[in-house]
Amino acid sequence: MTINKNQITAVILAGGKGSRLGGQDKGLVDYQNKPLIEHVLEKIEPQVGQIIINANRNQDEYAKFKHPVISDELSDFQGPLAGFLTGMKTCNTDYILTLPCDGPDLPDDLVSRLISEVQNNNIVVAHDGKRLQPVHALIPTSLIESLEDFLANGDRKIDLWYAQHSMATADFSDKPEVFFNVNTEEQRQQHQQQQQGKPQNG
Numbered sequence: 001m002t003i004n005k006n007q008i009t010a011v012i013l014a015g016g017k018g019s020r021l022g023g024q025d026k027g028l029v030d031y032q033n034k035p036l037i038e039h040v041l042e043k044i045e046p047q048v049g050q051i052i053i054n055a056n057r058n059q060d061e062y063a064k065f066k067h068p069v070i071s072d073e074l075s076d077f078q079g080p081l082a083g084f085l086t087g088m089k090t091c092n093t094d095y096i097l098t099l100p101c102d103g104p105d106l107p108d109d110l111v112s113r114l115i116s117e118v119q120n121n122n123i124v125v126a127h128d129g130k131r132l133q134p135v136h137a138l139i140p141t142s143l144i145e146s147l148e149d150f151l152a153n154g155d156r157k158i159d160l161w162y163a164q165h166s167m168a169t170a171d172f173s174d175k176p177e178v179f180f181n182v183n184t185e186e187q188r189q190q191h192q193q194q195q196q197g198k199p200q201n202g
């Protein structure tokens with residue numbers, strides 16, 4: 001079974017509290033001279049049909065990126081799964097691709113590798129060789145009721161919801177660094193310096 005990029009809406013999860021970064025709205029935090037989310041948008045725009053920005057604060061700022069900005073229906077920061085549900089309810093494609101707003105180094109074959117593992121309505125999640133990257137996932141929109149029930153039941157753990165469904169992983173063990181994400185000020189600064197020190201064609 002194959003799917004194409006036009007069947008996918010990327011849902012960029014920018015709805016968190018950013019508590020480890022002093023409560024900042026992480027998607028808007030500067031990283032190498034532009035907001036973090038702009039790095040994500042640049043990497044993902046060529047790979048999907050549509051994009052939704054899922055944000056619970058500063059919606060006007062996010063609207064400047066020219067994609068629909070949608071807040072969680074579930075209030076009080078219920079976690080990434082609340083954002084998954086928001087995306088599934090809002091999109092009009094067969095799949096959503098979930099992505100965190102704080103991971104600026106996405107590879108250009110993210111979607112093609114995930115697509116290559118699609119089979120029979122399964123969920124496909126990126127794996128970096130050591131662990132699952134659960135918020136980098138390709139999810140059939142048909143699972144919307146399942147997720148609604150799961151959240152209504154008070155559950156919030158992504159892995160528990162995945163375990164209720166058929167799931168495959170896409171292998172990125174050759175480049176685990178693409179999943180780097182900015183959770184603390186130290187990470188933001190350290191990584192910025194490393195990137196600046198890299199040779200241009202390396």
Ligand SMILES: Nc1nc2c(ncn2[C@@H]2O[C@H](COP(=O)(O)OP(=O)(O)OP(=O)(O)O)[C@@H](O)[C@H]2O)c(=O)[nH]1
Pocket residue numbers: 013014015016017018019020021026054055072076077078079080082083084099100101102135181183
């Ligand atoms: N829609 C939505 N997304 C969320 C929520 N909580 C976290 N996320 C997103 O999930 C992704 C991974 O979460 P973290 O890296 O822990 O981000 P965070 O929750 O803002 O940061 P901390 O508060 O420091 O843990 C990020 O892209 C967040 O924006 C939420 O309640 N709703």
Ligand SMILES: [Mg+2]
Pocket residue numbers: 100102181182183
């Ligand atoms: Mg993070």
